[in-house]
Amino acid sequence: MKSITVENEETEPAAIRAWTERRTIFIELTDGRIIGFPADRFKILSKATDEQLKEVTLRLNGFALRWESLDEDITVPGVIAGRFQLPYLTQIEA
16 A cells, blocks of 8 residues: 655745734734734835725735735735835834
């Protein structure tokens, strides 16, 4: 009899929910984590109004965030890895 060994494949967590509060975008992940990042870490989002930021939707089975009115897409794995377009500015620097 042959036995087959299946390696434990790790899959990246996807987003199951996305929302904004005070110019911070939050995503809830399939592994239970909630991650938030400032909208100002991305060029297009930094210029968006609060109302535009609230229009965030999930795409690609939770692996992307989409703002239709801004024509902006951000990957969830990129956010998790901390790959942002702009540096973090503290309140003093802003």
